[in-house]
Amino acid sequence: MPKAEAIQVTIRIRPPSAAESAIGDSTVCHQIRDNTLSLETADGKANIECAYGAVLGQEAGQEDVFEAIKGTIVGVAEGINGCIFTYGQTGAGKTHTMLGSSPGNFDGITVRAVRRLFEDLHRNKTEQQKGGEESRFQVHCSFLQIYNEKLQDLLSGAESGNLNIREHKNSKTKKAEVFVSGLSEYRVTGVEDVLTLLSAGTRAREVRATDMNDISSRSHAVLQLSVEAESMGEDFSVLKRAKLSLVDLAGSEKMSTKSVLGKEHSKELTSINSSLSALGNVMSALGEKSRKHVPYRDSKLTRLLQDSLGGNTRTSVICCVSPCQSAAEETKSTLKFADRARRVMLHVRTNEVVDDKVLLARAQSEIARLRTLLKMYMGGTGVEIGLEGSPSKIPRGGGGGIGNAGMAVEDLVQENARLTEQNRVLRLALKRSEGGEGLSDKTTGAGSVGGTSEKNTQSTYRVKKRLPGNSKNMNDIYSTGMGSAGRKSPNRGGTQGGMQSESEDEAGGADLATLRRELGRKNMGGKRGKVGKMEKELVKVEEEHMKAKIDKERIRKEREELERQLREMEAGGGGDDDDSMFGGEEGGAEEDDSYTEEAFEEESGVDVGGGDRENKEIVLGVIEMKITSPGKKGRSPSPITTNKGGTGKGKLAGKAMARPGGLDKPMMHNTGPLIQGVRADENSNTSNVQSSTVGAHPPRDGKSVMVRAGGVGRRAGRGRRSVDRTKPLPSTMQISTSTLVNDEDDDPTAHADMTYTMADLGMRVGVYSFRYDLHYPATVVGYDHRRRMHCVVYDDGGEGGGEGRQWYDLRAKKWKRWEDTVKEGKGKKGRKKKGKRESQSAPEIKHRGGRG
Numbered sequence: 060m061p062k063a064e065a066i067q068v069t070i071r072i073r074p075p076s077a078a079e080s081a082i083g084d085s086t087v088c089h090q091i092r093d094n095t096l097s098l099e100t101a102d103g104k105a106n107i108e109c110a111y112g113a114v115l116g117q118e119a120g121q122e123d124v125f126e127a128i129k130g131t132i133v134g135v136a137e138g139i140n141g142c143i144f145t146y147g148q149t150g151a152g153k154t155h156t157m158l159g160s161s162p163g164n165f166d167g168i169t170v171r172a173v174r175r176l177f178e179d180l181h182r183n184k185t186e187q188q189k190g191g192e193e194s195r196f197q198v199h200c201s202f203l204q205i206y207n208e209k210l211q212d213l214l215s216g217a218e219s220g221n222l223n224i225r226e227h228k229n230s231k232t233k234k235a236e237v238f239v240s241g242l243s244e245y246r247v248t249g250v251e252d253v254l255t256l257l258s259a260g261t262r263a264r265e266v267r268a269t270d271m272n273d274i275s276s277r278s279h280a281v282l283q284l285s286v287e288a289e290s291m292g293e294d295f296s297v298l299k300r301a302k303l304s305l306v307d308l309a310g311s312e313k314m315s316t317k318s319v320l321g322k323e324h325s326k327e328l329t330s331i332n333s334s335l336s337a338l339g340n341v342m343s344a345l346g347e348k349s350r351k352h353v354p355y356r357d358s359k360l361t362r363l364l365q366d367s368l369g370g371n372t373r374t375s376v377i378c379c380v381s382p383c384q385s386a387a388e389e390t391k392s393t394l395k396f397a398d399r400a401r402r403v404m405l406h407v408r409t410n411e412v413v414d415d416k417v418l419l420a421r422a423q424s425e426i427a428r429l430r431t432l433l434k435m436y437m438g439g440t441g442v443e444i445g446l447e448g449s450p451s452k453i454p455r456g457g458g459g460g461i462g463n464a465g466m467a468v469e470d471l472v473q474e475n476a477r478l479t480e481q482n483r484v485l486r487l488a489l490k491r492s493e494g495g496e497g498l499s500d501k502t503t504g505a506g507s508v509g510g511t512s513e514k515n516t517q518s519t520y521r522v523k524k525r526l527p528g529n530s531k532n533m534n535d536i537y538s539t540g541m542g543s544a545g546r547k548s549p550n551r552g553g554t555q556g557g558m559q560s561e562s563e564d565e566a567g568g569a570d571l572a573t574l575r576r577e578l579g580r581k582n583m584g585g586k587r588g589k590v591g592k593m594e595k596e597l598v599k600v601e602e603e604h605m606k607a608k609i610d611k612e613r614i615r616k617e618r619e620e621l622e623r624q625l626r627e628m629e630a631g632g633g634g635d636d637d638d639s640m641f642g643g644e645e646g647g648a649e650e651d652d653s654y655t656e657e658a659f660e661e662e663s664g665v666d667v668g669g670g671d672r673e674n675k676e677i678v679l680g681v682i683e684m685k686i687t688s689p690g691k692k693g694r695s696p697s698p699i700t701t702n703k704g705g706t707g708k709g710k711l712a713g714k715a716m717a718r719p720g721g722l723d724k725p726m727m728h729n730t731g732p733l734i735q736g737v738r739a740d741e742n743s744n745t746s747n748v749q750s751s752t753v754g755a756h757p758p759r760d761g762k763s764v765m766v767r768a769g770g771v772g773r774r775a776g777r778g779r780r781s782v783d784r785t786k787p788l789p790s791t792m793q794i795s796t797s798t799l800v801n802d803e804d805d806d807p808t809a810h811a812d813m814t815y816t817m818a819d820l821g822m823r824v825g826v827y828s829f830r831y832d833l834h835y836p837a838t839v840v841g842y843d844h845r846r847r848m849h850c851v852v853y854d855d856g857g858e859g860g861g862e863g864r865q866w867y868d869l870r871a872k873k874w875k876r877w878e879d880t881v882k883e884g885k886g887k888k889g890r891k892k893k894g895k896r897e898s899q900s901a902p903e904i905k906h907r908g909g910r911g
C-alpha cells in the first residue's frame with residue numbers, strides 16, 4: 060500500500076564567503092534550533108522564524124547533512140525510489156553539498172549516498188544468503204544535464220545531442236513513468252565505479268563565473284542509479300526495483316543591472332530562472348489540496364522530476380542559503396520555496412514483484428495470525444484476553460466457532476496451495492510433452508524445476524540446464540515432489556486429484572454464519588466492546604474465506620484447461636509435426652536431448668555466462684535500436700532494427716545503413732577516452748527504443764581490447780574487434796548487436812539474436828538464462844525445440860501485445876516475423892503461405908541483414 064509522506068526539507072546555511080567577509084557583510088540568517096532559523100529581512104525591519112525538517116548552521120559538515128537526509132536513501136535497497144536535490148541561489152552551496160567541497164573532491168551527499176546504497180545492498184544480500192536464499196543485485200548509473208532546456212548525456216561525449224523525455228507505461232502499476240530516451244546507462248559495481256562516471260560527467264558539465272560564484276554550475280545535473288535486487292528461495296522469488304536520483308540544480312541569479320551580460324550568459328540565466336520558477340509552480344500546485352492540474356510540462360526539469368515531485372518517490376530537498384545581509388532577499392525566496400516543498404505529500408510504496416507463492420504464504424500466515432487471535436478471544440489455550448463470560452457459550456465443536464471457521468479457511472488456502480502446485484506440475488508435463496523441455500515457470504520463481512541446475516555468473520544471469528528426458532507418465536510426474544493428495548492420478552474430467560469437495564468447502568461458511576448469530580446474541584447481551592473487536596476479526600475471516608473460494612475456482616478452471624491441453628497433446632503426438640515445418644531438412648528429427656549450454660553458445664554465439672567471466676568490462680558507447688513504425692493495419696511495428704553501418708575492417712567497412720524513418724545519422728556514441736572499471740549495461744530497453752551499451756573485455760595483450768555489443772548475454776556473441784585501448788574509439792566505428800554476433804566469420808548476413816515476447820514462453824522454449832532487465836520485466840535467452848531456433852525474449856510487460864518481436868531461424872539463416880512462425884506452427888496450412896509471408900517481410904529482413 061502506498062504510504063503518504065511529505066517532502067523532507069533541510070536548510071543549510073553556509074559560512075560567509077571570502078568576498079562577503081572582505082566587505083564586512085553582516086550575518087542575518089542564523090540557526091536558532093535544530094529545525095528553526097531566523098532571518099532579518101533586507102530592510103532590517105522584520106525577523107522571520109521558520110521551522111523545517113532540519114536546519115544546519117554554518118559549522119555543519121558534509122556528514123551532518125548526510126545524517127539529516129539519509130532516510131531518503133535507506134529505502135532504496137528495499138525498493139523505494141529516492142530523490143535528493145539541492146536548491147538555492149547561485150553560490151549558496153548546492154554543488155558543495157551535493158558533489159563536494161572542491162572540483163574533483165567528491166565528499167558530498169552523492170558519494171555518501173552511493174556508498175550507503177551499496178552497503179545496504181551487500182548487507183541484504185549477505186543476510187538473504189545466510190537464510191539459504193539466492194540473492195543478487197545490479198545497479199546502473201546515468202548522468203545528464205539540462206542546459207538551456209536541452210537534455211544532454213554527460214557520459215556519452217559531445218555527440219549526445221539533445222535527448223528526449225518519453226513516457227513508459229509501467230505494466231504492473233499501469234501508471235506512466237518518464238524516462239530519457241537514448242540516455243546511456245552504465246553498470247556499476249561499487250562507489251568507485253560511480254566516482255569514475257562522476258568525474259567524467261562533471262568535466263562535461265557547463266560552468267561559468269557569476270557575481271556570486273567563480274565556478275557556477277549553469278546546468279541542472281541529474282545522477283541516477285537504477286537498482287534491481289532479487290532474492291530467491293526454494294519456492295519464491297522477490298524482485299525489488301528502485302531509482303535513486305541525485306540532483307544538483309543550477310542556481311537562480313538576479314538579472315544584474317550593473318554588469319552587461321553576454322548573450323550566452325543571459326540565455327542561460329533566463330532558462331535557469333524559468334525552469335526554477337516552473338519548479339516552484341509545480342510545488343505550489345502539488346501543495347494545494349484541491350489541485351486540478353500540475354504543470355509538469357512547463358519545463359524539462361519538472362517533467363524529468365515528475366515522478367520524484369508528485370509520485371512514488373521519497374524526496375528530500377536541501378535548500379542552501381547564504382547567511383549574509385546582501386543575499387537576504389534571495390534567502391527569503393529560497394525559504395519560500397522550502398515552504399512550498401514541505402507541503403507536498405508523496406505516495407511512496409515499495410516497488411516489489413513477488414512470486415505468487417509468496418503471496419500465498421503471506422495470506423496463510425495472516426490467516427494463522429487471525430486464528431490465534433480469535434482463539435484468544437474465545438478463551439482457548441494460552442488465553443490472556445478471553446471474552447467476558449463463559450467462552451463455552453460460543454460453540455467450538457463441529458457446530459461452528461471462529462476457531463473452526465478459521466481452520467476451515469486455512470484448510471481451503473492450504474488446499475489451494477496444493478492445487479496450485481499440481482497445476483504447476485501439470486504445466487510442466489505439458490511442456491515436456493510439447494517440446495521435451497524443463498521450463499521457467501512463473502510460479503516457480505523463474506524456473507526452478509526438478510532436475511535443473513543453476514549457476515550464477517556475476518549478478519546478472521541464471522543459467523538453466525535441460526531436464527533429463529521427457530516423461531509423459533502422469534503418475535511419475537505426480538510422484539515427484541507432490542503432497543499426498545497430488546500423488547493421485549489426476550482426474551481428466553476436472554476436479555478430483557485432491558480437490559476439496561464443495562460441501563467441505565462450505566463448512567467454513569457455515570461456521571462463520573453460526574458464529575455471526577452467536578455474536579449477535581452476545582451483542583444483545585451488552586458486551587459490545589470485545590464483541591465489536593471480535594466482529595471485525597470475523598469480517599476479516601469471512602473475507603479470507605471468500606477470497607480462498609474464488610482462488611479455488613480459478614485454480615480449478617486452470618487445471619481443467621491444462622488437463623484438456625495435455626489430453627490433446629497426448630492424442631495428437633506432441634510437437635513432432637512442427638519439426639518438419641521449419642526448414643524441411645529437419646523434418647522428423649529426434650529431439651536433441653543432449654543439447655547443452657556449450658552447444659547453445661557455440662551455435663548461437665550467445666554467451667550464457669559460463670566460464671571465467673568475472674573480468675570487468677570497459678564501456679565504449681551506446682547503440683540505439685529502433686522499432687519500425689506500425690504496419691498497414693496498425694499491427695506489429697516489428698521488427699526491431701538496429702542502427703548499423705561501419706567503417707571498420709572487413710565487409711562492414713564504410714557501409715552506413717539507413718535507419719527507419721530516414722534517420723541515417725550514426726547512433727553509436729563514442730565515449731571518448733575509455734572508461735575503465737565499469738561494466739557495460741547489457742541491454743537497456745525502452746518501449747520503442749532500445750539502447751545497448753557496447754562494452755569490451757579487458758585487454759589480453761595489454762593494449763587491444765575485445766569489443767562486444769550489448770543486447771544479449773555478457774558478450775552478445777562473437778562480436779570481436781580489436782581496438783587500441785590507449786586511443787579513443789573512432790567515432791565513425793559503427794557496431795550493431797547483430798553484426799557483431801557473427802563478425803568472427805565475417806558473415807554479415809547471419810545473426811544470432813532474436814526477440815519475441817514472454818507471452819510465448821509458455822510454449823516450447825527451454826530457458827538457458829533469465830534475468831530481470833531495467834525497463835522490461837525480463838529478458839530470457841532460450842532455445843525453441845519445436846522450431847529449432849535460439850531466441851531472445853524481451854518481455855515488454857504485456858504492453859504492445861508482443862509487437863515488434865522477431866525470430867531468427869539459425870539453420871535456415873532467415874529472419875521470420877513472429878506472426879509467420881505462429882501461423883506456420885499451426886500446421887501445413889500455415890506452411891503453404893510461408894513463402895508469401897516471408898517475401899512480405901523481406902524488406903525488413905534485408906534492412907537488418909543487408910550489409911553483405
Ligand SMILES: Nc1ncnc2c1ncn2[C@@H]1O[C@H](COP(=O)(O)OP(=O)(O)OP(=O)(O)O)[C@@H](O)[C@H]1O
Pocket residue numbers: 072073074076147148149150151152153154155156160161269272274275276277308309310311379
Ligand atoms: N557549507 C560550506 N562550507 C564551506 N564552503 C562552502 C559551503 N557551501 C559553499 N561553499 C563554498 O562556496 C562556494 C560556492 O558554492 P557552490 O559552488 O557549491 O555554490 P552553488 O550553489 O552550487 O552555486 P551555483 O548555483 O552558482 O553553481 C564554493 O567555493 C564552495 O566551496
